[in-house]
Amino acid sequence: MRGTSLGGLAQRLLTAGLLALSLAGASQAGLLEDDEARRAILDLRQRLEASNNNIKAMGEENAQLRRALLDLQGQIDGLKSDISKGRGQQEQLARDLSDLQQRHKDTQAGLDERLRKFEPVKVTVDGREFAADAAEKRDYEQALEVFRKGDFAAARSVLAAFVQRYGQSGYLPSALFWLGNAEYATKDYKESMTRFRQMLAAAPAHVRAPEAMLAISNVQLELKDSKGARKTLEELIKTYPDSETAQAAKDRLARLR
Template sequence: MTRSRPAAWLLLLALAAPAAHAGLFDDDEARKAILDLRQRQEQGDARLRASMAENQAQLLEQINLLKRSLLELNNQLEVMRAEMARLRGQDEQLQRDLSEVQRAQADIQKAQKDVQQGVNERISKLEPVKVTVDGREFLVDPEERRQYEEAMALLRKSDFAAASSAFTGFNRRYPASGYTPSLLFWRGNAQYALREYREAISSFRSLVSTAPDHVRAPESLLAIANCQMELKDNKAARRTIDELMKTYPKSEAAQAGKERLASLR
């Protein structure tokens, strides 16, 4: 029994040796597989980190590029704002300049209008104008008409002395005026009102002598007769009325003179 134990142990060892060898081999393979897996994982992690680093670098570059683009765009916007401000300033200056030019043009036009009006007024003062007095039409200077109308205005206001003086001054200044026959008649009336009968006779007689066909000529002869009557010269008055009736027999003055003649006899 004692002899058989070593043999048994040897048999057991012989039977167990392949199994132990097989287990040792399996552990190495597992470790190798684990190491290989770990290596692949580390490599994958490294590639991932490298890829992430590369992506991060690319992203950072893109961000920097975007920042530069934004900065450049902002600079362009600032340039554009400055240009717009400059153009706006130029536009405002042009508007002011245009307003100044328009005001200057308006001033020039007004000045030209004033000058033209002044020239027209001067010309109008020099150009003859057509008037009609006592049925007669003729040309007179504007100043000539003005002075005659002023003298007539004095007569209408019954300022006979001033009217007589104005008529006399007018006659000296415009001796050949178309107003002269009418002027002599109205001056004679002003003198008659002032009881300047001899002067009135002279005025009326001048009218009859220079313009016997004038509408006021018959009235002038009757007025002469009235002045002579005021002077108590009835004989001369009768002669004047006879002249009136012979020269202007159909006139109203002749009819009035005929009635007046009866009172003189």
């Protein structure tokens, strides 16, 4: 009986021990599972925080990138505006340059035209070629035009002014000749004779020199100086024997005798 009791007790003790060990193992296993869960949770939290940090960092990078893109776009727009302004300025400069070139061209043309008015030009009057200023040529032609119109008083005035103003002119012999005729026409015979003599002294070989001598003889006849007129006609025939005027002088001289 005792052996049976002891065996039963031992069996119970063994069972109890096994149960205790089993409970201890289960408890140990539970503790192990809680630690792993906590570690997993911590790991997940760390990963989540890292992911959040990455997302935050990416957000900041994206924000910086957007700011950089906006700044770059602003610079591009500014450059476009500058280029547009530059093109506008270049176009304006081109227009200004074109205007200046045209103004310079017009000014140069006007200057050339004014200079041409002062530049000597070659003229031929009564078979004589010489250089004359444009103003000189104009004044002579205007004075001669007055004479041709028959206004001898006015012609006398403008021709006298021409002679005084252009004392060294190539026109001088012709101007003196026509001035003498204008004075003769206005019956200022003495002045007329003086002009013809001045003309002969200045240009004895002038094509109108024989006519001037014939005119002097006419003045002398008007002044009742027949002797002087004959002498002048004889001198004309001697000096200019081949001229047409010499034949007229011969005819007049024959009548005077």
